[in-house]
Amino acid sequence: MTNDFEGTESIAPLHAQGASADAKVLQAILNSLEDSKAEDIVSLDLAGKTSLTDYMVVASGRSHRHVGAVADHLLQDLKKAGYGSARVEGMPNCDWVLIDIGDAIIHIFRPEVREFYNVERMWSTENDSDSPVQYIS
Numbered sequence: 001m002t003n004d005f006e007g008t009e010s011i012a013p014l015h016a017q018g019a020s021a022d023a024k025v026l027q028a029i030l031n032s033l034e035d036s037k038a039e040d041i042v043s044l045d046l047a048g049k050t051s052l053t054d055y056m057v058v059a060s061g062r063s064h065r066h067v068g069a070v071a072d073h074l075l076q077d078l079k080k081a082g083y084g085s086a087r088v089e090g091m092p093n094c095d096w097v098l099i100d101i102g103d104a105i106i107h108i109f110r111p112e113v114r115e116f117y118n119v120e121r122m123w124s125t126e127n128d129s130d131s132p133v134q135y136i137s
Helices: 020-035 064-080 111-117 119-123
Strands: 039-045 055-060 087-089 096-100 104-109 133-135
Touching: 020 039, 020 055, 020 064, 020 104, 039 111, 039 119, 055 111, 055 119, 064 096, 064 104, 096 111, 104 111, 111 119
Parallel strands: 055 104
Antiparallel strands: 039 055, 039 133, 087 096, 096 104
16 A cells, blocks of 8 residues: 555644545554554445544454554554544453544454454445445555
């Protein structure tokens, strides 16, 4: 995957920049996850489909330790991007860490836990031709 912007330091919160920042913050999240060697990264565009969030990103870590390290790295990158007040759940156990920055919700799972909950299937509509699921390789 190519990096379409330079660094995350210049990214302000979405409410400050408007809709054009959506792609930048999503790209910053995806870049951080890739840098941390997260696996099976899936991006779901939920704008207009729910009032909860505009984007949901789901990724896997190989172990408890990897899930925690991916989450820590992402939180540091989000802080640099102006999202220092992200809400975080699940860090003590690191089976499933949820990071909520308002306009994006990021789930980082251990593979077995991800398979059990299958969050991306819950939010996608496979029969819909406008399926919001984007698999990142």
